[in-house]
Amino acid sequence: MDKNNIKVRVAPSPTGAFHVGNAQSALYNWLFARKNGGEFYLRIEDTDVERSTKESERGIMEALAWLDLNPDPLKAELRLGIRDGIIHQSQRKSRYHGELERLISSGKAFWCNHTKEELEAEKKRQESQKEPPRHLCNHKHRHHKTVFPATSPENKDWIIRLNVEHESDRKIIFNDVIRGPIEFEARLLGDISIARSLDSPLYNFAVVVDDSDMEISYVIRGEDHISNTPKQILIYEALELSIPMFAHLPLILGPDKSKLSKRHGGTSTADYQKDYLPAALLNFLGGLSYTFSKEIISKEEMVQEFDLAKVHKSGAVFDIKKLNWLNSQYVKMLTPDELRTATGISQIPDAAVPLITERLEKLSEAGEYGYLWEEPEYDVSLLLWKTSSFESVKKALDEVKVIVAGYDFKNGKEKFRKALDSLGEKTGDRGLVYWPLRVALSGKQKSPDPVDIAFVIGKEKTLERIDTALKK
Template structure:
């Protein structure tokens, strides 16, 4: 007998797919996998004006990148008949009615309530059911409190009277969010509604609709808000990106899954923080989700991504890294030198998107700063010049076919013994890179090769001679 757990992610295709919706998708997916249940993707595209095909494609591409494969797919735009039947039933049962109030009248009512410091709501005078057109509203006769039994937050009570006669549909063929969601959750036999905390105000309305239609009420679990470093609601000003932009700047999907999973949920202490998918599925539970907001830390994401870059095999890393380097930069390297360069950068990058600029810095000849060559005054100009002369003479003796990091290290060891490590390696590295910070000197000689290494040493020597 199969599991009775059926969950859904229900994004609206009205904008780019963001990390908050991705977190909701992941928690639903993990819960379905843990319970051997069904994970449903439901595109909530009833907003005809704002819904766009490219945004649906962005949602699906984001889920595919994360590896969150759905078991069933539905679009609300293809389910209008279900909503129409349910709306007709509520109208026939006198549990809904057509409201003929104008926008201006409703705005005036709202302004009056704000002035009187009353909760905003519309208690309609058109509840007699005599109208046959206009917005369709729920006939709210409830005088009791509505209890939302939330797995994460416990019981939350709402005063039903404060909800007023809330809207259900623009017309018989255009349902609004709360009504369409209730009908779909029932038709698709959704057992658990796992979604963001921002949907909590919708929940008592959805419960009242469920009860009016005689439908089973799903179990609720409302996830904490995502926050920026300043603990305000996460937004673009915190550097938050659309999901696929994280891919584009070089984050790995497994690192993103791990990072997103820890936004508001935590495993047992002994499990650690670097968690593969199997571990996440095994450890996940709704009861371990926190109530308070979850801070999205770019630093933690960078750290996790670096850990996942380390976990890749050499072949996996090279294949993925290659896609982040432009053809312009690749063309400036010989194939063997290119592989050495991306291998050398592997422990140094947090995002693979950094590779293009970093590899460009290695191959680019910069205008030398004499102060950099002299370690900002720590090495005398005459001593640095002598070191470069000795390096040129020694490295010229290495056969071209044998020129590599190991050979260079062996050949210059006598100079290091005589002059000291810093006095030799700093001018060598600065001459090869032209920068204060770069790869190590042995890595640079290995990547640049004999001819380019010697040429850069000669150019640096000429700079010091001026």
């Protein structure tokens, strides 16, 4: 394979949300292409008409755009089913039809008319003999090199199979870039089903034709496709096409070490767009199955370090705590404008940004700091400190108000805090000073240091909120 002509692809089905596993696969394909000066393509595998939706396809496009993993446009002259520079399997039926006819005419594929009952009986017999389930067709000769019309009632409920030698001792060996040599016995694959009809190809056949037409040089995908690879190699050979290199990525696991699924919580990129920055999610997904030189790493830095052969072989647990931590580190780097854009909260004042970003793990939590730009609402009972009375709270707030009114905020926080500490010593309880002030300024039991809040909202607002509390 010409390393100077690297072409890779990500090929999701628009039958649901774009899974984080798809996102990781897209990232590694993108990194490999960019590292080697190659092309990164997108293919929409939408042959499942009943389950495929335009909404899901839009979700795929939006996810890749959000992650900034935009695919390279396919060239129209490649005679593919292209729309907007992207290949769609649903627009390539004539292409599959022609290749299926070619295989059948050459005797490399055939129509199989075994009934469901016969296939089930064969499967049970193989299970009882502890053999791998596969179909060994003894009807091959009946329709040898016969090409039925796609609409013929004769082939209703039939299936097209690849003609595989049952008695062959051949071993199918491919050198996985990540895992090394992987071996399968051809005879244990049986006669592989490749299409329901001339106009309805099955997965393994369609992807071989597609990858060949797209000139894909490296097929980089999840390890759950390893068992498909020997079947696809046989199809490549039958069609007399060049076989690409294969690399199978480890699966992303849930906390129980099983494949990540909806029962573990969020599994689609859409589940994370509200709370996480795309750079943080990419950093997290990149580091799940690869060891980079540092924990916080940009996409561009990943490109420089990425080596496909060094991707981990074992699955990695999706650790939400690690993702939260990474996101918090990226949030700290945001400018005021970037924070406002990321959170969708245009009212955040510049002065509040350090106070928020220092504490934020998820973007949706920014709204909890609304008291930094809006007047807080709270019940008067919240002002009470432990067993204190309203009278003692009012007295403390009156004295705090005097300190605020007489203090020049240009002198900084420390002198202001010392003045409040002195008042706390005078009253014999610092909590009686700081608790009502915290509530008056934030309306919450838990908040940043009230001194920090005061310096964000300013002297005038601080006095106004103390007055509001005193009037409750």
